Structure formats: structure tokens, C-alpha cells
Amino acid sequence: MNAVTLDQLQEYLPFLIPIILVEMALMITALVHVLRHKNYRFGNRILWVVLVVCLQIVGPIVYFTIGRGEE
Amino acid sequence: MSIIEIDQVNKSFGEVSVIKDLSLRVEEHAVYGFLGKNGAGKTTTMKMLLGFLKPDSGEIKICGEKVIYGNARTNRYIGYLPDVPEFYGYMTPKEYLGLCGEITGLKKEVLQRRTVEMLQLVGLEGNNRRIRGFSRGMKQRLGIAQALLNEPKLLICDEPTSALDPVGRKEILDILSIAKGKTTVVFSTHILSDVERICDSVGILDQGRLALQGKVADIKNSYRKDVIEVDLSSGYPIDRIMKLLKEKPYISEITSNDLRLHIQLSGQEKAASQVLRFLSEEEVPLLRYEIMEPSIENVFLEVVQ
Amino acid sequence: MRAFFVFTKKELVEQLRTYKSLILLSVFFLFGMMSPLLAKLLPEILSGMELQGMKIEIPEPTVLDAYGQFFKNLTQMGLLATLLVFGGILSNEMSKGTLINILAKGLPRYTVLLSKFTAAVLLWSASYGLAAGVNYGYTEYLFENTAVHNLGFSLFCLWLFGCFIIAVILLSSTILSGNFGGLILSAGAIVVMLILNIFPGLEKYNPITLASKNVALLLGTATSADLTWNVVITCLLTLGSLLLSAILFHRKRI
Incomplete structure (x- = not known):
């Protein structure tokens, strides 16, 4: 990326910040949930930590909708 | 209702x-x-x-x-x-x-x-x-x-x-x-x-x-089976008393287990008290004498074969 | 009526405490924000890069690119998220047995279905409304000349399609047992609709057209009159699915 795009990124920063904040909030909520619970419908803790952290948006969705176990 | x-x-x-x-x-x-x-x-x-x-x-x-x-x-x-x-x-x-x-x-x-x-x-x-x-x-x-x-x-x-x-x-x-x-x-x-x-x-x-x-x-x-259990004190010749009891008309079956007698009555009137009278006449040393109550378990097992 | 409100309230509490609201609202909020921004930024980022020594020339993005992104995100990822979030609302309760106590108290089974449908449509509408609102605001801010055709109707079509999908999920859950019964069968139903849309004659009646002609409506190449049948049929199918699921659910052994 060259300097021009960086400038433009700066210009759009007010728009990017809320996006990043919401994504982070989703990720952290999911991550905390993964770490505080032992049982998942399938998969193990490492898998879910990796999925939730690496796959933005999709990771937390999949975790909360089908990965999250009962107690 | x-x-x-x-x-x-x-x-x-x-x-x-x-x-x-x-x-x-x-x-x-x-x-x-x-x-x-x-x-x-x-x-x-x-x-x-x-x-x-x-x-x-x-x-x-x-x-x-x-x-x-x-x-x-x-x-x-x-x-x-x-x-x-x-x-x-x-x-x-x-x-x-x-x-x-x-x-x-x-x-x-x-x-x-x-x-x-x-x-x-x-x-x-x-x-x-x-x-x-x-x-x-x-x-x-x-x-x-x-x-x-x-x-x-x-x-x-x-x-x-x-x-x-x-x-x-x-x-x-x-x-x-x-x-x-x-x-x-x-x-x-x-x-x-x-x-x-x-x-x-x-x-x-x-x-x-x-x-x-x-x-x-x-x-x-209705499921009372007229069963008596008797425990004798140790040292008493249990075989002797069993033999005697077996001949009585008011007893239909008798089994023993160590010092415990399991007596099935024939259903005659006062059979239970006759057993008790006989035992005391013979001076059998009793530790326990009990007329058995049928438990729901026995009834259940009998009904549900 | 009282029981309906009570159980709907329970459904809403459930959405909140099982992270359904959080997921759907935040994901749709992200789509609303990202779509116009991506449309605006993508050409600039690309044009700043050189590909094999060649400069890529991309025309100035327009408001249609923003809405194109928006509908693309919502009909793909958005629909998938909706399916995942609502896929288990009945299946999970059936397979876990949490409904037994409630039904033993004399709550009619159709009330359970109606409450679940209502609560899901409420969350879907709120999330969709949020996405559309944010998208609209940002598009207005980032682009000049934001006039498009049929915006309201185009948005309505996708909303209606979402409501239809929720009814399909409920129907699927009463047909197929198991934790993922509702999810699998609904996904199957969508695939079938996609395949049916290959036949040009069916496009006029297929509900899925409500989620594929959104940009064409904005462009003006399709008019609301073209989709009248789709709207009518989707409404009827939604009601029919609810009715049929009520009948099947009534017969279901619990």
C-alpha cells in the first residue's frame, strides 16, 4: 500500500473504528464464553479459540449458534 | 370421588x-x-x-x-x-x-x-x-x-x-x-x-x-403368607427340633439356615401359637420369634412373575 | 392471548440471554456499516496497487455499488446468520424436552409456534432495520447523487423473504426431529428454491426472487409490478407453513 491509500484510510478512520469495535466486542464476548465453559456441542477449546479469534464475524456466529454447549 | x-x-x-x-x-x-x-x-x-x-x-x-x-x-x-x-x-x-x-x-x-x-x-x-x-x-x-x-x-x-x-x-x-x-x-x-x-x-x-x-x-x-421366622441361640441342636416340628400337622414346610428356622404354616387355626407353645414346652432357647409381614417386594415379585 | 404474550416475552428473554440478539444485531449492524464503506474504498485501494505492472482502472463507485454490496452481504452472510440463529428455536426445545413442563400446564401448542414466530420476526426486523438504517445513513453521507428506484419496495422484499424463512424453519422443525432438524431442512428448502430459479418461467413465482432482484429494482430494470406474484405467493406460503407446522406440531408425540 502506498501513502495515498494510507491517507485515505485516515480519512475513513471514523467509519472504520465502529466496525472494528463491534467486531472486537463480538470476538471478545465469544472468547470469554469459550474460555469460561468446558462443554461444546462439538470440537474442543483450542478449535473454538482459533475459530473465534481468526475468523472475524463468522467465528463468533458459528460458535454462539451451533458450537456453544449446554453447561 | x-x-x-x-x-x-x-x-x-x-x-x-x-x-x-x-x-x-x-x-x-x-x-x-x-x-x-x-x-x-x-x-x-x-x-x-x-x-x-x-x-x-x-x-x-x-x-x-x-x-x-x-x-x-x-x-x-x-x-x-x-x-x-x-x-x-x-x-x-x-x-x-x-x-x-x-x-x-x-x-x-x-x-x-x-x-x-x-x-x-x-x-x-x-x-x-x-x-x-x-x-x-x-x-x-x-x-x-x-x-x-x-x-x-x-x-x-x-x-x-x-x-x-x-x-x-x-x-x-x-x-x-x-x-x-x-x-x-x-x-x-x-x-x-x-x-x-x-x-x-x-x-x-x-x-x-x-x-x-x-x-x-x-x-x-391378602398376601399374608403365614410364615414364621425363629432364631435360636447357638449350641442348640437345630436338627433335632427341625425333625420334631416337621411331624406337626400345622406345619407344611420348614427350612433352616444356620441358626434360623423358616417355618411355613399350613393355614390351620392358631397354628402360630401352637408353634410357640411347642417351642416353649421343648425349652428351646429362642432369640427371636417373628410372624413375617409380606413386603410389597414379595407381592410384586409374585404378581409380576 | 395472555399466554401468547407471556411466552413471546420468554422467547425475547431467551434471545437476549442465549446471545441471539447480540449476534444478529451486531452482525447486521456491521453489514450496514461495511457495505457502503467497502463500495467506496475498494476501488481506491485497488487502484493504489499495481498488478503485474498494470494499473487497474476502476470507475468511480456509485450509490448502486453501495447497495449492491449491502444486498450481497445480506442475502448471503446475512441469511446464513439468520438461519443459524433461528434454526434451533423449536428443534432445541423439542430435543431437550423443555417444552414438556410448559405444555403440561395447558399452553396450546399453536401458541408456542406463534410466539416463536413473532419473537423471531421481531428480532429479524430489528436487525434488518438497523442494517438498512445504518446503510442508508452512511450511503447518504459518502456518496453524491443517491437517488435510486424502488428503495422501499426492494428493502421490503428482502424483509418479507426473511419472515418466510423463519416460517420455513418452524415447519422444518416440526417435520424433522433432532437438534439440527429445522436448520438442515430449511437450508435444503433454500437450495431447492435456488435450483427452481434456473427455470425462467418459475422466477415470477419463486419466493427467492425477493432476495435476488433487489438491485435490479433499484436500477429500475425490474419494477414492483414484476414481483407482485412473488410477494403474494411468499405471503401465502408463510401463512401456509405456519398453519401446516401447527397441524404437524399438534400431532407430534412429545
Whole structure:
């Protein structure tokens, strides 16, 4: 990326910040949930930590909708 | 008045006939133990009482009203505790009882009062944790609380103690003993000692048929087998007394086990006292003399071959 | 009626406490924000890069690119998220047995279905409304000349399709048992609709057209009159699915 795009990124920063904040909030909520619970419908803790952290948006969705176990 | 009237009900799943021509009555204020081996048809019968299953033929009435499958208005008379009650794990016990009460349309003040009473009854008062962290026993107790919330005329419990440890079982039986003052209790079980502890009537279900029913006391009387057990003090020649007793006309059979004599009477009048008189004449050193009561277990095993 | 409100309230509490609201609202909020921004930024980022020594010339993005992104995100990821979030609302309760206590209290089964449908449609509408609102605001801010055709109708079509999918999920859950019964069968239903849309004659009646003609509507190459049949049929199918699921649910052994 060259300097021009960086400038433009700066210009759009007010728009990017809320996006990043919401994504982070989703990720952290999911991550905390993964770490505080032992049982998942399938998969193990490492898998879910990796999925939730690496796959933005999709990771937390999949975790909360089908990965999250009962107690 | 009969709370439950089941008339000639049949039910089969596919080819398998689960309930065969079942008729039974449960009277008001009874504590009715519904006995049977696993697969005898207890849960099926209970689900038909609740309108969750449709009988193939026959009629079921609760408090004189016919049970209609799928939309059982009669359920307003019933409190039901499933064998493994499941709750919304994200709620607290108080919230859950609130939901149950609101669904049935309890007035707000009544609901608040009943919630407090019920949580006290089952020992969950002041427990504001979410239900998802509850143990089996706690869930079972909450199950009773939700079943009794509306002061139902009939409390139906499906194997309420089967999955619990001894402490949990005792807790549930104690709660049911308290509940029986206010409502008719029907509960299924295969644990016979539970029946002896709190039931006054039983029905024994065997392969879909009602093999026996009646008051516990009556059943015990009619199945009294006239058996006497005698313990002798050690050193006494047990074979000698056995030989002598065997010749008596009032004794039909006698067996021994170490120093214990197991005497089956022939059913003659005063046979039991004749045995006692004979033993004292012979100066047999007695440690114990007991006329045996038939246990529900013996009756059950005899009926359910 | 009272029981309906009570159970709907329970459904809403459930959405909140099982993270359904959090997921759907935040994901749709992200789509609303990202779509116009991506449309605006992508050409600039690309044009700043050199690909094998060649400069890529991309025309100035327009408001249609923003809405194109928006509908693409919502009909793909958005629909998938909706399916995942609502896929288990009935299946999970059936397989866990949490409904037994409630039904034993005399709550009619159709009330359970109606409450679940209402609560799900409420959350879907809120999330969709949020996405559309944010998207609209940002598009207005970032682009000049934001006039498009049929915007309201185009948005309505996708909303209606979402409601239809929720009804399909409920129907699927009463047909197929198991934790993922509702999810699998609904996904299957969508695939079938996609395949049916290959036949040009069916496009006029297929509900899925409501989720594929959104940009064409904005462009003006399709008019609301073209989709009248789709709207009518989707409404009827939604009602039909609810009715059929009520009948099947009534017969279901619990």
C-alpha cells in the first residue's frame, strides 16, 4: 500500500473504528464464553479459540449458534 | 370421588401393544404408587393422562372431565413432574416459576406468594443462580415446585426418585409426603421401598395390564403368607427340633439356615401359637420369634412373575 | 392471548440471554456499516496497487455499488446468520424436552409456534432495520447523487423473504426431529428454491426472487409490478407453513 491509500484510510478512520469495535466486542464476548465453559456441542477449546479469534464475524456466529454447549 | 378414571384403554406403538385393556381408578387424596418393571407401560399411561399420547381405544377422565389429546384442558387440574425435568438453563428458579404461573394465569400477588412458598418447600429459597448449574436433585426439586405451583388437584410424578442418590431420594420423598396433605399424588416407580414409605394405594402394571391394585394394607393382608421366622441361640441342636416340628400337622414346610428356622404354616387355626407353645414346652432357647409381614417386594415379585 | 404474550416475552428473554440478539444485531449492524464503506474504498485501494505492472482502472463507485454490496452481504452472510440463529428455536426445545413442563400446564401448542414466530420476526426486523438504517445513513453521507428506484419496495422484499424463512424453519422443525432438524431442512428448502430459479418461467413465482432482484429494482430494470406474484405467493406460503407446522406440531408425540 502506498501513502495515498494510507491517507485515505485516515480519512475513513471514523467509519472504520465502529466496525472494528463491534467486531472486537463480538470476538471478545465469544472468547470469554469459550474460555469460561468446558462443554461444546462439538470440537474442543483450542478449535473454538482459533475459530473465534481468526475468523472475524463468522467465528463468533458459528460458535454462539451451533458450537456453544449446554453447561 | 375418583380423580383418575381410566376405562378399557389400549395403546400400541406400531405392532407393539404397550397398554392392554387398562382400567383403573384413583381416589381423591390417595398417594398412589404406580409400580412396574421398566417397559411395563407406566410412562405411556402417564403421558396419556396428560394428553401427550392418544389412546387407541378407551376413555380417560380427570376429575370427571374427558382428556382430549393434544389440547388437554384437564391439564389445569394436574401438576406434572417428568422423569427428567428440563428447564430453561438461562433462568433462575424464581423466573421459571414466574413463567409457569403467568402461563396458567395466576394473579400477580398469588403467584408471588406461591413462588416463595414453593421455593421454601423444595429448599431452593434464596437460590438466585441460573438453573443451568443445577444438580439432578435440585432440578427434580424445582420440578416438584413447578408442578405444585398451581395447587393442582392431582400431582403426577414419573419416576421422581430413580435417577437420584439416596440423599436426593429422601428429599423428594419428604417433599411428596408434605404434598400429599393437599393433593392427590400419583407416582410411578420401580423402587419398592419408596412405595412402602409413602403410598397408601398401589397399582402394579405388568406387560401393559394391571396385575394388581388396591390399598397397601389390604394387599399385605391378602398376601399374608403365614410364615414364621425363629432364631435360636447357638449350641442348640437345630436338627433335632427341625425333625420334631416337621411331624406337626400345622406345619407344611420348614427350612433352616444356620441358626434360623423358616417355618411355613399350613393355614390351620392358631397354628402360630401352637408353634410357640411347642417351642416353649421343648425349652428351646429362642432369640427371636417373628410372624413375617409380606413386603410389597414379595407381592410384586409374585404378581409380576 | 395472555399466554401468547407471556411466552413471546420468554422467547425475547431467551434471545437476549442465549446471545441471539447480540449476534444478529451486531452482525447486521456491521453489514450496514461495511457495505457502503467497502463500495467506496475498494476501488481506491485497488487502484493504489499495481498488478503485474498494470494499473487497474476502476470507475468511480456509485450509490448502486453501495447497495449492491449491502444486498450481497445480506442475502448471503446475512441469511446464513439468520438461519443459524433461528434454526434451533423449536428443534432445541423439542430435543431437550423443555417444552414438556410448559405444555403440561395447558399452553396450546399453536401458541408456542406463534410466539416463536413473532419473537423471531421481531428480532429479524430489528436487525434488518438497523442494517438498512445504518446503510442508508452512511450511503447518504459518502456518496453524491443517491437517488435510486424502488428503495422501499426492494428493502421490503428482502424483509418479507426473511419472515418466510423463519416460517420455513418452524415447519422444518416440526417435520424433522433432532437438534439440527429445522436448520438442515430449511437450508435444503433454500437450495431447492435456488435450483427452481434456473427455470425462467418459475422466477415470477419463486419466493427467492425477493432476495435476488433487489438491485435490479433499484436500477429500475425490474419494477414492483414484476414481483407482485412473488410477494403474494411468499405471503401465502408463510401463512401456509405456519398453519401446516401447527397441524404437524399438534400431532407430534412429545
